[in-house]
Amino acid sequence: MDLDALVKRFQKKDIIAFEKLYEMYWENICGVIYTIVRNKSLAEEICQDVFTKIWNNSDSYSPAKGRFFTWILNIARNAAIDEVRSKSFKNQKKNLSTDYFVGILEQEDEKNTDVDINGLKKLLNNLTDKCVRIISLLYFNGYTQKQASEELDIPLGTVKTRNRNCISRLRENMTLEWM
Amino acid sequence: MYIPIAGEYDFRMDVEAYIASGILELYVAGLLSDEENLEVFHNAKEYPKIQKEIESIEASILALSKTAGPKISGKKGFNDLKVRIGQRKDTTVVQLPKEKTNWAAYTGWAAAILLAAGLFWFYTESDKLQSEIEVVQKENEVLEQQIFEARNSLASSEELLNSIRDKNITVVPLGGQEVSPSSYAKVYWNQEEGKVLVDAQGLPEPPDGMVYQVWSLKLSPLTPTSLGLLEDFLADDNKIFALANPNESEAFGITLEPAGGSEAPTMEQLYTLGAVSS
Numbered sequence: 001m002d003l004d005a006l007v008k009r010f011q012k013k014d015i016i017a018f019e020k021l022y023e024m025y026w027e028n029i030c031g032v033i034y035t036i037v038r039n040k041s042l043a044e045e046i047c048q049d050v051f052t053k054i055w056n057n058s059d060s061y062s063p064a065k066g067r068f069f070t071w072i073l074n075i076a077r078n079a080a081i082d083e084v085r086s087k088s089f090k091n092q093k094k095n096l097s098t099d100y101f102v103g104i105l106e107q108e109d110e111k112n113t114d115v116d117i118n119g120l121k122k123l124l125n126n127l128t129d130k131c132v133r134i135i136s137l138l139y140f141n142g143y144t145q146k147q148a149s150e151e152l153d154i155p156l157g158t159v160k161t162r163n164r165n166c167i168s169r170l171r172e173n174m175t176l177e178w179m
Numbered sequence: 180m181y182i183p184i185a186g187e188y189d190f191r192m193d194v195e196a197y198i199a200s201g202i203l204e205l206y207v208a209g210l211l212s213d214e215e216n217l218e219v220f221h222n223a224k225e226y227p228k229i230q231k232e233i234e235s236i237e238a239s240i241l242a243l244s245k246t247a248g249p250k251i252s253g254k255k256g257f258n259d260l261k262v263r264i265g266q267r268k269d270t271t272v273v274q275l276p277k278e279k280t281n282w283a284a285y286t287g288w289a290a291a292i293l294l295a296a297g298l299f300w301f302y303t304e305s306d307k308l309q310s311e312i313e314v315v316q317k318e319n320e321v322l323e324q325q326i327f328e329a330r331n332s333l334a335s336s337e338e339l340l341n342s343i344r345d346k347n348i349t350v351v352p353l354g355g356q357e358v359s360p361s362s363y364a365k366v367y368w369n370q371e372e373g374k375v376l377v378d379a380q381g382l383p384e385p386p387d388g389m390v391y392q393v394w395s396l397k398l399s400p401l402t403p404t405s406l407g408l409l410e411d412f413l414a415d416d417n418k419i420f421a422l423a424n425p426n427e428s429e430a431f432g433i434t435l436e437p438a439g440g441s442e443a444p445t446m447e448q449l450y451t452l453g454a455v456s457s
Binding site for chain 2: 051135160167
């Protein structure tokens with residue numbers, strides 16, 4: 001199915017098209033949200049909220065503004081960050097940390113989580129911590145280039161190319177995984 | 180691949196350099212300005228290689244985001260979402276096969292359509308019945324009128340019959356004359372009452388603007404006296420006309436005259452003539 005056509009049908013409030021898009025992206029969106037809120041049931045709840053939001057605001061998407069996934073990714077990030085910054089969440093004394101991937105990869109056992117650590121390790125194989133961090137910040141935490149350069153203490157001009165190199169390695173790992 | 184049009188070559192972008200710049204990665208991350216997004220959008224349309232690159236970058240982020248979190252059961256699923264967006268009323272999660280049909284909505288619509296069709300049918304039916312009732316009412320009126328007329332006609336027929344049977348009646352047959360040999364008529368003359376009934380069934384229909392005129396005749400000398408006109412000849416069903424006749428008639432004649440009748444009979448237009456036998 002052509003993604004553009006599917007998105008167009010979704011924008012015309014075609015519930016079948018919406019279900020297909022949901023099936024395509026819900027695990028990704030829930031995954032992104034989880035890396036921020038670090039709570040399974042909360043992540044799932046926000047995830048459903050995000051899809052509700054994109055259905056209700058389907059008009060505001062335009063392909064000229066970017067990829068459909070990018071659009072929902074942005075909505076998901078914002079929803080998750082809002083939740084973490086909300087009062088109720090602060091009471092749980094958790095901070096908005098950006099080192100999810102680094103932390104989870106350092107975890108030796110899989111007792112405390114049902115994340116597919118092995119799969120994640122394969123994907124991030126040969127990626128330096130800095131690479132994992134920059135991908136995490138730009139894609140999962142919604143950092144701007146400037147914010148990322150400050151966070152990682154690297155020149156602003158190198159964020160773009162550094163990120164490209166890191167994504168290239170990720171793509172190599174994906175190819176290897178599927179071979 | 181992109182094939183440059185003559186004169187456009189100089190403006191062709193360096194696709195490889197564009198891809199290598201890392202702008203597409205930022206595009207997928209959603210970190211570009213609106214202007215830059217639009218530029219990438221157009222370039223991706225123009226250069227399939229750029230489009231492919233964007234899709235590959237997106238695929239890597241999709242893979243990473245999918246693997247990043249713990250397996251979420253997904254038991255809330257799309258049905259829960261349908262409830263949230265108001266496409267589903269109940270909150271029970273029912274596992275339906277893929278490509279499921281929203282039967283509730285379809286049934287609802289079907290019911291609504293049936294109801295509308297039903298209402299429309301009832302409306303037209305009642306409209307039809309209403310006009311049928313009107314037709315029947317009109318037919319009844321016509322029937323009543325006909326019955327009324329038939330009663331009248333019967334009464335007048337009886338009256339007619341009685342008049343003819345009266346013992347004082349003299350019957351005078353009138354035979355066809357030169358101008359119309361096949362014509363005939365009968366005059367029933369009640370001398371006591373001074374009335375005649377003219378049975379003019381044997382006369383042809385008078386032409387437009389003409390009328391039959393009945394004459395009482397004295398024979399010697401020949402003296403015609405007008406008894407009157409057979410007005411409305413066409414409309415009269417039984418073609419029997421009642422006229423007054425106070426004369427000592429010896430014969431009766433019927434002529435065709437201009438509308439309104441004549442002072443004296445036009446003998447060339449004498450249709451029938453008959454003498455009173457005594």
